[in-house]
Amino acid sequence: MMMMGETWSQLGSLIATSMFLWAMFDKYFPYHLRSLIRSHSKKLASFVYPYIQIKFHEFTGEYLKRSEAYAAIETYLSEKSSSEAKNLKAVVVKDSSQSVQLSMDENEEVTDEFEGIKVWWVVKKITPRTHSFSFYPEMEEKRYYKHTFHKSHREILKAITVRNRQRKLCINKSRKWSHVTFEHPASFDTLAMESKKKEEIINDLIKFSQGKEYYAKIGKPWKRGYLLYGPPGTGKSSMIAAIANFMNYDIYDLELTNVKDNTELRRLLIEMTSKSIIPASKMANGEEESNSKVTLSGLLNFIDGLWSACGGERIIVFTTNYVEKLDPALIRRGRMDKHIELSYCGLEAFKVLARNYLDVDSHPLLVTIGHLLEETNITPADVAENLMPKSLNDDAETCLKKLIEAIKTAKEEAKKKAEEEARLKAEKEEREKQEASQDDVKFDKSLAKEVKENGVEVVIDDKTLAKEVKENEVIA
Numbered sequence: 001m002m003m004m005g006e007t008w009s010q011l012g013s014l015i016a017t018s019m020f021l022w023a024m025f026d027k028y029f030p031y032h033l034r035s036l037i038r039s040h041s042k043k044l045a046s047f048v049y050p051y052i053q054i055k056f057h058e059f060t061g062e063y064l065k066r067s068e069a070y071a072a073i074e075t076y077l078s079e080k081s082s083s084e085a086k087n088l089k090a091v092v093v094k095d096s097s098q099s100v101q102l103s104m105d106e107n108e109e110v111t112d113e114f115e116g117i118k119v120w121w122v123v124k125k126i127t128p129r130t131h132s133f134s135f136y137p138e139m140e141e142k143r144y145y146k147h148t149f150h151k152s153h154r155e156i157l158k159a160i161t162v163r164n165r166q167r168k169l170c171i172n173k174s175r176k177w178s179h180v181t182f183e184h185p186a187s188f189d190t191l192a193m194e195s196k197k198k199e200e201i202i203n204d205l206i207k208f209s210q211g212k213e214y215y216a217k218i219g220k221p222w223k224r225g226y227l228l229y230g231p232p233g234t235g236k237s238s239m240i241a242a243i244a245n246f247m248n249y250d251i252y253d254l255e256l257t258n259v260k261d262n263t264e265l266r267r268l269l270i271e272m273t274s275k276s277i278i279p280a281s282k283m284a285n286g287e288e289e290s291n292s293k294v295t296l297s298g299l300l301n302f303i304d305g306l307w308s309a310c311g312g313e314r315i316i317v318f319t320t321n322y323v324e325k326l327d328p329a330l331i332r333r334g335r336m337d338k339h340i341e342l343s344y345c346g347l348e349a350f351k352v353l354a355r356n357y358l359d360v361d362s363h364p365l366l367v368t369i370g371h372l373l374e375e376t377n378i379t380p381a382d383v384a385e386n387l388m389p390k391s392l393n394d395d396a397e398t399c400l401k402k403l404i405e406a407i408k409t410a411k412e413e414a415k416k417k418a419e420e421e422a423r424l425k426a427e428k429e430e431r432e433k434q435e436a437s438q439d440d441v442k443f444d445k446s447l448a449k450e451v452k453e454n455g456v457e458v459v460i461d462d463k464t465l466a467k468e469v470k471e472n473e474v475i476a
Contacts, residue, residue, distance in 0.1 A: 186241035222312035230342035233381030262298030
């Protein structure tokens, strides 16, 4: 019993000595020396304690609004805490089918596993100690969740965070960006195009995403330019959405008609984040109103000039229905690195649509449709519209037959259109020929009149031009 008392006495003396030394250190040591020792002590502690902690406070912001992250964590851990934690807290939930919700009480800890990574959750409480007078009631306590994981998993958790983050669809309005959540379901698996071209685009995107050091090495901004061209309904917008989903990028839909001048364009560029796609259909087609004073040089500087280096990992996409109408300066190699033609629906693209819409990989009618597609220009959008069941009674065969009729109708309409265009062309050529002949006759009559006034009589037949000069009595 005496030995136990001596042990406690020695421990108390050690604690008192430590507190005295710390007080002397904090009072008499220079500030810069204390900062240096503290920084090195933190580094030393990181080796001894190799864990990272993240705090999620219940109330945040100036007006102490309840954090959505805290509420989401509380809901996520409610089931796990009810089965593992020893001390629980019951909360009455209004407007809910579950009247009582169980959650962890203060200082309780539960273990969770996320994609093979072990993490710990602890709920803590902070009680403020203040004696200042205020007309507003102070909160008695503030809670927070502490999330702990090993530092070796830092990069994995960062990658998971990027993958699961909510991406944005932004549009410029009133000189600033506004956004909504981007939830488009398009992917390269659902795109109706040849597998070889699809694989080529995917490989190009992967190479670009891994090219930060390479672009720095060659001295170019980390960006990529795509030109998508083809008739309406060939999937240009779906391609942009598929790229955004594949790369986990935000989309900044730049409306050039809302941009006042080059200065405002540069400001919008600076506010864009990295890992983003910039569709530029209105830039490419030159659709700008008179109130927009953005010049071609300002636009080119936006694409690959000095200001294009503000931020990295960006993809600029031009889309157009008529590539021949574009300014060559906009789409030259170096600005638009990859030109992708999205054309009419072929057999391979049709098979993708049949699998997507009807879950059909093989069917006797596929051969017939393949032959028709070789003879007829029809867009993937038109094919998809006919493949989509319109009623509960529409099975795969019904939809395929409907598509066959639609392709035949399109073929007949294309034939009639070609015949009509040929007829109009022939009529135009005949009309131009007649007008040219009439112009020749008018010219000959005018010439004859002018010569006769000068004393020369002109007689014109089919092959002979006779001239008679009365004054000299010379007949030619």
